[in-house]
Amino acid sequence: MAPSNRKLSERQTKMLEYITDFVKEHPYPPSVREIQLGCSISSTSVVDYNLHILRREGYIKRSPDISRGIQLLDKDTGRAMGLQTSIAVPVFGAIAAGEPLMAFPEASEAEETLELPASMLPPRTDGMYALRVKGQSMIEDLIDDGDVVLFQRRESASPGEMVAAWLKERGEATLKRYYPEGARVRLQPANSAMSPIYEDADKVEVQGVVVGVIRMYR
Amino acid sequence: MAPSNRKLSERQTKMLEYITDFVKEHPYPPSVREIQLGCSISSTSVVDYNLHILRREGYIKRSPDISRGIQLLDKDTGRAMGLQTSIAVPVFGAIAAGEPLMAFPEASEAEETLELPASMLPPRTDGMYALRVKGQSMIEDLIDDGDVVLFQRRESASPGEMVAAWLKERGEATLKRYYPEGARVRLQPANSAMSPIYEDADKVEVQGVVVGVIRMYR
DNA sequence: GATAGTTGCGAACATCTGTTTGTAAACATA
DNA sequence: TATGTTTACAAACAGATGTTCGCAACTATC
16 A cells, blocks of 8 residues: 555654654553553554555555564655664775775674764665774865765766775775776875875776765774 | 673574664665565564564664664664664854854754764763854864864863853854863964953863764865 | 571462553544 | 444454573582
């Protein structure tokens, strides 16, 4: 059944609110009877009836025959909320460490994992990974030593974008701004004390573009 | 019963791993029988027995008589994991907007809320809030216009710390480095084009110290 | 070897919980 | 008014699920 996009009734709104509050305060979703009590509804069948509507309208997802099998969805994106909201972003070692990034890194292979809320991230969250920055080559772009930089995996970049680049011949990964210049590529640090790297275009492999920076002071 | 800090048995380790994996893949915790099947255990009572041990050792919390009432805890901090892992940090408007921060801001009153994983944050997460930075007064400390800055609410700061300061007489909040100098306070911007603010100590109110910076490129 | 503690087993029990059924009131529509 | 749809109710049903009990095997300690 397709969503009718009808406005929710007062009762349905209250139920949705109750479920939202409930999962914030408990480590498990509410049962039908808890919703019944919490919303002063006289019968479980009424709860079930309205849960069907909430499901049809895309507000929740239900796992049949499973107790507490109610899952909140984001009405707009359809993305699961609650437990599933946070997305595991693998954090790899230092960007200058000299190891190429695996083609399809598994979060479990990473030395560390960063659980970020989906709301913080762009719509596309697959192929997202993070690197801990070593050195101050991007200091003038406000990226410091020790910062965690979020990347979106991509194999090409627009001129001027900040990228993680793999230098095939040197066996080295680096964080720089990307400027294609004919047959070669200029990798520009954001540090006036440092010089750009020039490399043949076919010896440079873009591994991702910067989408965010996170810095925590200790 | 106090934790014995004994090493977990192979079976208990496997159960804990199963629960951890389960909550990552489902919006609800596992039932006793699902754990039984998932760990190839012959009886639910054995599961119950070992769950008791996991609870005693501080790995989980159980809600009696409630189906799927298992909650993972962080063994070290005792903090709840799973749904409760993400902490709602209220994001208020621009730091220079000219409004004092409320004493106890509710996440619900904030214009926006940032759900951050507890693992990213310091142990103390109450009194945590965020401000969106307006202007480039802290550019040399690598904080740019538009960045979201995380604060820990505090009423005093050590010299040199970055603080959100409330200037009572000016009716203005500002993000600066904090330098007490006798009877007055120097609020130092990190921007050589800008001058420090000098103010009587009793006319300056520290509202929080910077604990992190988050920047997302669009 | 005796004893106590730990771990495991199977079955039964009690209750929690999703689902279904039959009925009815309220409402809109033709 | 007649008809169909939506919403609500109460009760019962069936399955899911936490809990308990008695017993046995194993282990450590004295």
